[in-house]
Amino acid sequence: MIRFRVAMAAASVLFLAACGGGQAGPSGAPAGTSSGPTSVKVSVIPIVxxxxxxxxxxxxxxxxxxxxxxxVPAQGGAAIVPAVVSGQVEFGFSNLTSLVIARxxxxxxxxVAPGAGSTGVRGKDxxxxxVKAGSPLKSAADLVGKRVAVNTLGNINDTTVRASIRAAGGDQKNVNFVELAFPDMLAALEAGNVDAVQVVEPFLATALKNGDRVIASNYVDAAPELTVAGYFTSEQTATAKPDLVKRFTAAMRKSLKYxxxxxxxxxxxxxxxTKxxxxxxxxxxxPTFPAEINTKSLETLIQLALQDGLIQAAPNVNELLP
Incomplete structure (x- = not known):
């Protein structure tokens, strides 16, 4: 999810190379080829x-x-998007805000498939x-004027943190967001380089073990049953290799259910x-591993992106979803 605008500008001039794929088999049946299974690259983030x-x-x-x-491990969705568009990988994992911005x-x-969703329970997401145990910050409203680390600027985590601040009655525009990779956040918090960090598991469990405190559940504050992320491909792959996409989606749905x-x-x-x-x-x-993307929560993410200036116009949801 790093340096989204630069990555997107570079990605927009690239086209996908053709990818080999096996022939379709009966629904639910193995669909390999005479030369064995079809190799596919999937770019993912090392998080829960x-x-x-x-x-x-x-x-x-x-x-x-x-x-x-x-x-293929990557740091975030904004780095994964250009990898998919350029044909370096066939599929990628990303938060939905990155995909909204890209679209x-x-x-x-x-x-092509959901990825992860919020539990919907404040304090248990x-x-x-x-924040650190001894921090004077007690709620999201106290983040006004403070330094808050997110893994990517101008993306899902700062927009949903702003949603938490609004919900708590604070001025969401007066926050100093700092971009840090998830693995670096807790050390920065401990050193006092930032006042708060937005983390996900497994870093959240580590923070709580260290005695740190959760003062806001930003995904819960943003929308009920928020679908946070999903797996995606390029339109060219979806059009040229529909059987490949169908089989990947089928395997992901089995995986999510398991x-x-x-x-x-x-x-x-x-x-x-992970470490x-x-x-x-x-x-x-x-997180929850939903069978379907919560379309209403996706529309909320689009509205947050518009409100916070991440996008100038809302993309067509139907063009983005399967």
Whole structure:
């Protein structure tokens, strides 16, 4: 999600190269080729939100669909978007605000599966605004005039933090947002370089272990049952390789359901792609892994993006969603 505008400008001049894919099989049946499963690259962020895709690989859901995914780590959605548009990867994971911004700039993106959603419970969500134990800040209204770290400027986390500030009666325009990668935030908070940080799991569990406090649940404050993120591809891939997209979507839906039905497995798989302390996995707050994107919450994210000046015009939701 870093330096979105620069990345988008570069991505907009690139076109996807053709990607090989297997032939379609019966719905729900393996769909490989005579030369084996189809290799696909999927760019993901090493956070709890993507646990389902790692579980899906472990459980063989992608193999069942004739796919062999290569999971490529990235820092955020704004970096992943140009990778998908340029054809470096076939699919990507991103928060929906990044995709709204990209679509508003005319980039040809298509969501193919939901990714993660808010629990909808204040104080018990998988992300939130955290301060040190001894901080005088008690609520989102107290963030006015303070330095607040987010992983990307002008994206889902600062717009939803602003929503929390508005809900608490504060002036959302008078906040100094600082861009930091999630892994660097808690050290910056401890050092006093920022007054608060917006973190997600597994960093939230680490913060709470350190004695830090949650003063706002920004995703909950933004919209009920907010769909935070999803998996997407380019329109060119969606048009040229519909069977590939269909099989990827089928594998993701199996993966999301498995993660929902097996939360302990979702916590455990984090140990394979993050540096979380194994002792903390049991205390993690998992996001929801919805079967469908909450369209109403997506419309709320679009309105927040408009209100905070991230976009000049709302994109067509129907063009972005499957």
């Amino acid at each position: 939100d993507v646990a389902p895709i790692y579980l899906g690989v472990q459980q063989g859901f992608f193999e069942e669909e004739g796919l062999k995914p290569e999971l 508003s700039k005319g980039l040809p993106l298509k969501v 998988f992300g939130g605004v955290v 993660a929902t039905d097996n939360p302990d497995a979702a916590r455990k798989v984090l140990l394979t792609y 979380i302390d194994s002792a903390l996995t049991g205390s993690l707050t998992l």
